Amino acid sequence: MDGLEEFGAALGGVRVVGLGESTHGTAEFFRLKHRLFEHLVTEHGFRTLATEASASAGPAVDAYVRDGAGDAETALTGLGFWTWRTREVLDLLKWTRSYNRGRPRADRVGFAGIDPQRSxxxxxxxxxxxxxxxxxxxxxxxxxxxxxxxxxxxxxxxxxxxxxxxxxxxxxxxxxxxxxxxxxxxxxxxERLWRVRDGHMADAVDEAVAAAGGAGVAVWAHNGHVGVRGAALGARLRERYGPAYYALGLFFGEGAFRARRMWPGPWGPRTKRPSRVAVNRIGPAGPDTLEALLAASPGSADARLVDLRSRAHEEWTRWTYPTRTHGAYVTRFVYRRNVMPVVPGKEYDGLAYVPVSTPSRPL
Missing domain, CATH: 1.20.58 (Methane Monooxygenase Hydroxylase; Chain G, domain 1)
Incomplete structure (x- = not known):
């Protein structure tokens, strides 16, 4: 993976790394974050994965990865989020359990849910x-x-x-x-709901940092949460930890991802029975987007990382780009046009790019 050495070199003094994603249903994002978490654990001493998932159900996952209690798939399903009930996330939990096996308890890697939902x-x-x-x-x-x-x-x-x-x-x-x-x-x-939810998630990250006893914490969440913007989780973490918080945004070129579909208009809100999880296809990003800029950058056909802290002097990092963003729900027919403005050097400390997105694999 291009840029991993540069990414690692930027982590001196970093205690919290936000691992973002521009969709909740891209297999390549999940596999990339698995690789990055392994790197953070084995090369930088990180000892906690804090995830945008049920805080209430998090202890069952923690008991599995630390002590082998229960069953990995049951614990993962208990988080209550279809987005994480995938083969890719299951593989990450199993790797964490394997890493912990036989290690002193103080050296084991733990898990924490940080989202107040699904209690x-x-x-x-x-x-x-x-x-x-x-x-x-x-x-x-x-x-x-x-x-x-x-x-x-x-x-x-x-x-x-x-x-x-x-x-x-x-x-x-x-x-x-x-x-x-x-x-x-x-x-x-x-806006109030966004501020309240992200504020509580930031407090949960603080608790995970305190429990880690000085070891690093990786935060797995959407780009909209980990980015340093407004009252988002990432902005709270930047206020509290300064440069010891590193925000990494993940983006993709084209392909497909999983998300629930809503109808557009006033009849579309998520009111009654949730809509089905569908595979949503999307072509290459427009020529003026951040994704197009990353696609044109030299590198391999594999995922690549760009550290923005070492490029703060480069003018392009201060420009505004439209970039695609999709959550657990998308609006059918028009989701391909769903973009938000981003100033990469202001909102992120690093960028990761995968050329092709394929749907995450449900359990």
């Missing part, structure tokens, strides 16, 4: 009687319960206040997860 494991820990109104957070989607904000936040505060004693540390953590989940589920949709 079923925390609800189950307390049971329906103690969880009460918070039971709805097992499956509640972000921003769907604004009318219940006062009720759910009060219930979360009471639950956390009712946990006492050293033996309640785990209960206290799960109560905190439910408080964050309540805040996200009841936030007003739009």
């Amino acid at each position: 079923g494991a925390s609800v189950a820990r307390f049971g329906p009687e103690r969880a009460g109104a918070l039971s709805v957070l097992a499956d509640a989607q972000p921003g769907r319960l604004p009318e219940r904000r006062a009720e759910l936040l009060a219930a979360a505060e009471a639950l956390e206040a009712g946990v006492s004693g050293a033996s309640g540390d785990a209960d206290r953590w799960h109560a905190r997860v439910l408080a964050r989940a309540a805040d996200v589920a009841t936030a007003e949709p739009g």
Whole structure:
């Protein structure tokens, strides 16, 4: 892979690396991030993978990779996100378990979910009687319960206040997860929801950094989260860690990726039954895009990395480019035109590019 040595050389003093992706359904992104995580672990001493996945269900994955408890596929499915229920992510968990086998506990690599969504494991820990109104957070989607904000936040505060004693540390953590989940589920949709969710994910990364005891933490999330933009997760991490946070954006040339499809217009929002996960095809990016610039750069047909910190003096890093971005949902018919403006040297510390995207492989 071109640029790996340059990427590694840029990590001196870095404690947190954001590994982005411009789609949640590209196999090449997942395999590339697997390779990069291996590099971070074996060459730079990183010891935690913090993922845009259920914080509540994260301990089950952590127990598998650290101690071999349970089953990898069951733990992965328990995260509740179809985006990560893939062969590629399963391979990463199995590699992590293999790496940990036989190592001293203090040297093992751990896993943390950082997203307050999908808090079923925390609800189950307390049971329906103690969880009460918070039971709805097992499956509640972000921003769907604004009318219940006062009720759910009060219930979360009471639950956390009712946990006492050293033996309640785990209960206290799960109560905190439910408080964050309540805040996200009841936030007003739009900019406020984005700010609330990313703020809580940043706090979860902080907890992972503290638990790592000085070892590095890799953060796996969408480009829109890891990039240093507005109130995004990456912007919070830059505020808190300065240059010790390194944001890597991942982009692709053409191909296909998996995502749920919505209808355009007012009838398109995700209200009732989720739309099916489909393979979405897309041709080469337009000539003025960041993807086109990366495609024209010299390098192999394999993935390549570009460190922007060592290129800060180059004028092109300060220009604005449209770039493609697709989340877990895309709007059918028009998703190919879905772009956002990016100033690469301002929003990222490095870029990764894969020429062809193929769909991630579901379990």
